[in-house]
Amino acid sequence: MTLPKLQSIILQVLLVAIIMIGAVGFYVTSSLATADATSNVVEPDELAQWGLPLDLGREEVEVYCSACHSLRLVAQQGLTKGDWDELFDWMVEEQEMEEMPAEDRNLVLNYLSKHRGIDRKLKKN
Numbered sequence: 001m002t003l004p005k006l007q008s009i010i011l012q013v014l015l016v017a018i019i020m021i022g023a024v025g026f027y028v029t030s031s032l033a034t035a036d037a038t039s040n041v042v043e044p045d046e047l048a049q050w051g052l053p054l055d056l057g058r059e060e061v062e063v064y065c066s067a068c069h070s071l072r073l074v075a076q077q078g079l080t081k082g083d084w085d086e087l088f089d090w091m092v093e094e095q096e097m098e099e100m101p102a103e104d105r106n107l108v109l110n111y112l113s114k115h116r117g118i119d120r121k122l123k124k125n
């Protein structure tokens with residue numbers, strides 16, 4: 001066997017090895033990518049689409065305001081802070097809603113007047 005021939009065999013073996021490593025690598029990364037894609041499914045945030053984006057106080061809105069009706073009803077409203085406050089009173093006095101603890105009521109009030117204020121139609125929700 002001449003030296004150049006040996007060199008070319010070694011080159012071919014190397015080439016095959018590189019292709020195989022590449023194929024295995026591709027398989028591994030692509031299967032990892034698939035596993036990743038299924039384990040990190042991002043739920044479309046339905047509430048945000050309705051105009052109730054994730055923010056301080058939204059959790060409280062979900063807790064207190066979804067007991068009797070859909071949050072859609074809440075999302076449809078656009079009120080001033082004062083009117084939201086009155087609406088809570090109305091909800092408590094007329095709709096048998098339990099009074100929210102002051103701290104939570106404030107969070108809900110601030111959240112709704114920020115995201116469901118009267119200027120809501122100007123925002124792109």
Ligand code: HEC
Nearest residue numbers: 064065066067068069073074077088091095096097098108
């Ligand atoms: C105990 C049950 C109850 C809870 C809790 C409750 N609601 Fe209601 N809500 C009602 C009822 C019943 C109505 C429908 C009243 C009607 O249309 O006669 C209503 C209607 C509404 C409306 C529509 C008002 C309108 O003018 O049509 C809004 C807005 C609303 N609620 C917001 C809220 C918010 C914000 C919260 C949380 C702070 C909340 N609700 C919690 C019972 C509740």
